[in-house]
Amino acid sequence: MWQPDRPFNELPDPPIDQLETKAVLKATIEARTALASLDQAIRRIPNPAVLVSALPLLEAKASSEIENIVTTTDELFRLASDTEEQASPETKETLRYRFALFAGLRSLQNRPLTSSTAMEVCSRIKAREMRVRDLSGTYIGNPATKIARYTPPEGRSIIEQKLSSWEKFIHGNPDLDPLVIMAAAHYQFEAIHPFADGNGRTGRILNILLLTERGLLREPVLYLSRHIIRNKDEYYERLLSVTRDDDWEGWLLFMLEGVRSTSFETLRIIDEIQSLQLTMREELRDTTSAGANADLLDLLFEQPYCRISIVMERCGVSRPTASKWLRELGDAGKLRDLRVGRERLFINHRFLEVLSA
Structure with a gap:
């Protein structure tokens, strides 16, 4: 009992x-x-x-x-x-x-x-x-x-x-x-x-x-x-x-x-993520010198708080190039630029909004 x-x-x-x-x-x-x-x-x-x-x-x-x-x-x-x-x-x-x-x-x-x-x-x-x-x-x-x-x-x-x-x-x-x-x-x-x-x-x-x-x-x-x-x-x-x-x-x-x-x-x-991926692929092509870089696109979703060093490693590019790509997306409002101490982070804020909706 x-x-x-x-x-x-x-x-x-x-x-x-x-x-x-x-x-x-x-x-x-x-x-x-x-x-x-x-x-x-x-x-x-x-x-x-x-x-x-x-x-x-x-x-x-x-x-x-x-x-x-x-x-x-x-x-x-x-x-x-x-x-x-x-x-x-x-x-x-x-x-x-x-x-x-x-x-x-x-x-x-x-x-x-x-x-x-x-x-x-x-x-x-x-x-x-x-x-x-x-x-x-x-x-x-x-x-x-x-x-x-x-x-x-x-x-x-x-x-x-x-x-x-x-x-x-x-x-x-x-x-x-x-x-x-x-x-x-x-x-x-x-x-x-x-x-x-x-x-x-x-x-x-x-x-x-x-x-x-x-x-x-x-x-x-x-x-x-x-x-x-x-x-x-x-x-x-x-x-x-x-x-x-x-x-x-x-x-x-x-x-x-x-x-x-x-x-x-x-x-x-998943549907909203895929829709946002298509949108960002077009944005990469239209607003950055990266073009429709598939590695960069994947990285922005795998690690929505993106560091310049990670882009360098994943995409095989120099620091000036990685910095330029992220800065272009930030200037266009596609990523949010954030400084944490001495580090600079670029945030895929729209992706985070989809996840937390």
Whole structure:
């Protein structure tokens, strides 16, 4: 019998035969259709690095914001390719989220998604080695009143046993749709709450890794945390409702709607990015001595805070030439010129506006 203030050591596995209800199957078809459209759009893009550079940063920002780690899109992109100490602690931690996502993707090349993957991801997020917790007193609730809404399983051996069940659920149910597995496994992981910190962000990265592992997503560009941050209260209430009321259907429908809606929103972002790329290609030709330089165009989207030194390296040109190209775009109002200390940055502000709309 679950009680909010007692460790839920009897946490059950997802009820396999109860997950794919009629409503869930209908929502799964709609989510799969939207996700397939997104994946096809990614395959058509000549340079997917533009999306792979940008969208995981937005996912990192939203996922971190769910945990009240707040930074700005502007600061994230300005420091994304830098390790400057001037970054705020919140920005550094958010940037580590993207680093953890890509570390997780690399790990899938050598081994399937397991609890070891989760440990690696969480360790990257927290910048220290994270192991299964062996602490008592962990609970989810109001830290001021110390009233628990939920208390996860306690004891390392029990948590490791629950993680083993989580792995078996992910890989041992080929008849379940991967989207249903992703959503149910996300609840299961969050209910286990295996680490002392970073569980929410780790679990949301695992969602993307699972979809990638199953071949539903070519690149990690699903902006799923946008749905969660917009519906943060419902997200936590739906998680609790599974534990309290066994309401798997409500939880699965919430997550499937997130996949469907954010797939279409990401498609809109892709369309707007491609439209802006076409516009800027014409602007390069008409307003600069660079002409329609493809390397320069790609760079302005891969790194919207562009440095002269990066243009020199990427385009194989001298410093005077790189400086001239960027200055011409700045003078024409196509890029925004910004000085940070002794450094000069040229900002693709229209691209950032598309991303943050």
